[in-house]
Amino acid sequence: MKTTASTNLDLTIQRAIRASDLPSRQQLVRWIRAVGNGPAVLTLRFVDAEEGRATNASWRGRDYATNVLSFAYETEPVLMGDLMLCWPVVRKEAAEQGKSVEEHTAHLVVHGLLHLCGHDHEEGEAQAEEMESIEREVMARLGYADPYADEH
Template sequence: MALPSLTLSLQFGELADAATHRAALPRHWVIRCIRHALDADAEITVRIVDAEEGQALNRDYRGRDYATNVLTFDYAIEPVVMADLVLCAPVVAREAAELKKPLTQHYAHLLVHGTLHAQGWDHETGEADAEEMEARETEILAGLGQPNPYR
């Protein structure tokens, strides 16, 4: 079965260590991660931001005054998934270090996670939904040759 098509805009905000994050997110890898998580064709922007921009977006749009690892802004699911995924580079780097995972591997998980959110998946609606989403993420990541992120 062919993977859905993807139109991708990959953007990097002003980051102190931009080279590290650019190296962890080659365009072909970002496309591969997202396409494997899609159930339909999509137009997605991925933006890598600093802590200040990440915190402002989380505060302004979710009412939570801290920078989080990934924010998903979904605009349409059918017939084409349209969304913005915003990943906060310092948070992702800190989490990867704490989890003792390569930065690329943690980004892959968050790209899949955000893409599932863009298609209506939600882990905050109950235990069963969280378990279902985690299982789907694990399945997608295994297909990408990545380990279970929840171990």
């Protein structure tokens, strides 16, 4: 499952769960391209809580399902990586935060892609603020609200 060669985006979408509200390929490409237009080879995998928990425990030593995990392989000359979104967690967080599932998913894709590009929010306050600033800018360009508006 790939986009046309002219976009320089090789996108594989894996749906390891059945859900009628998963984002469309068109939405995912739009969110990805809002972060950057450089060449990329990406896999986005939508999983259940069991797989999300097992992967988080295996790779990060955290025994719970988290919203998004990023696995970067290359950043230059082509961005290569995987994003795993745990769909039950995404849905739950959207409801808790009073956001649509679409808007919350867009934010998590943007957030995960920034990790693939080398950004981090766990290495210090300045880096966290820089990453959040980029996320706010990208989300605004996409027509969504500030994803951190109620957190600060």
